[in-house]
Amino acid sequence: MALLKTEGLGIQFGGLKAVDEFNFEIDKNQLYGLIGPNGAGKTTVFNLLTGVYQPTSGQIIFDGKSLLKKSPTQITQMGIARTFQNIRLFKEMSVIDNVKVGLHYSQNYSLFSAICKLPQYFRGEEAIDEMARSLLRVFDLEQFAESKAKNLPYGKQRKLEIARALATSPKLLLLDEPAAGMNPTETAELMETIKIVREKFSIAILLIEHDMKLVMGICEKIAVLNFGTVLAFGTPEEIRNNPDVVTAYLGTEE
């Protein structure tokens, strides 16, 4: 059974259909790429899947449950995490605290226990600290644990955002242009990181990316979006040879 399934998903802003009839399926542990020209509606799809926007039509089924009318908070707790196109870390907080924010909601302790049962609280806090550090280790960020997030170099901020998203223990991770603004070396490093993440955490990843080398290099399946509708599905090989896709990206030969 598919982990996430959308049926006729659409959203309309005034007269503009930003996303229309978006039908899509992603399986457990699959690495899916979502590509398309600028303004095709890729980020809007992410915003629909995470509850930031409510769809005007269609249905989203995640793990057997509908995501309609669910808040972003609830959807995160159900197991979808994301990163942002423009990095949105908690800049003034330390690197490790950024990850802890994500972890906290998988740990069960209330304000009451924080006040009344201090030993239990400290045990919980220690466990969280350990989990946060091991997550940072995966991304080679442990030595920066105490510095403020805003002081990290750009590529590392991107990595930290992925680490923070993983801290919510998702089943599906949505990455919105993780390679944006990276140099070729950083992009290559990121490709490796994404592969590692998928194997280590055995989660499904849906990836928006403009860097074709990255998408073609690591995704098993790709969906091409154009003007809010799906233009083509397929393996990287099929997409590369699809004439519609070539037209959408390069225009027609007259």
Next chain:
Amino acid sequence: MGFITQIMNGLSTGGMYALVAIGYTMVYGIAKMINFAHGEFIMVGAYIAYVFTTMLKMPIFVSVIASIIGCALLGVITEKVAYKPLRGSGSLSVLITAIGVSYLLQNLFLILFGSAARTFPTYMKSGTLNIFGIRITYISLLSLCLTLVCTGILLFFINKTRLGKAMRAVSEDRGAAELMGINVNNTISLTFAIGSGLGAIAGIIYGMSYSLINPYLGAMLGIKAFIAAVLGGIGNIQGAMVGGLIIGVAEAFTIAYISSTFSDAVVFGILIFILLVKPAGLFGKNVREKV
């Protein structure tokens, strides 16, 4: 020695301002709004303590707890009823609503208790402590200690606990915090509860220091505490505490060495001065737009 005594006087009124200023600053930091009804929450806190002790003959401890819980609930309910529906609309509409809530509470208490001042019960024997010739009233000492202890606990809570982290996260980026699984509504409610609870303590200190309470007591106190919050850098808790103490001391000095009629003028003068010289406040950061 008179000089040091004046500093101590100032620090004790300042402690009260600081407790109120922390409430302003926390709500601003997390809900991004200035709750101009906060001063009235303090008045309500003082009246709840009065009702429990004088009218219901409850022990002091019960009255204080009732006052804190009552104010915290008032804060949470006000946010849910009056401010939450306006979330996302302009800051001006929230501001006007806050002023509306403030008048509503003031007039409600005017109807309930009348405009005549009520005598606040004595929770503590009045008297002064003499340390090396410096005379400090017990109440001043209590006020200062309470402020330091409350600020300390609050800073620990915000920096070290899970809910504190959630508050900082919401304060920085509400949307991203939501997508990290944080319940933003609960976090904002908690902020209002803590801020208003501290307000209740300030209300009780006010009652103990001046021994008379009336439905208008929150208005001036609220504005002065707001100035303290701006002085310290709004959104910054340590700043609010320091700002409160500075305002208190400035006021005490003006009363002692110039004239009591000038004390308000000096406080507002400080506001104008800080807005001209360092608009972000003492502890605030200047946010520079990157081009």
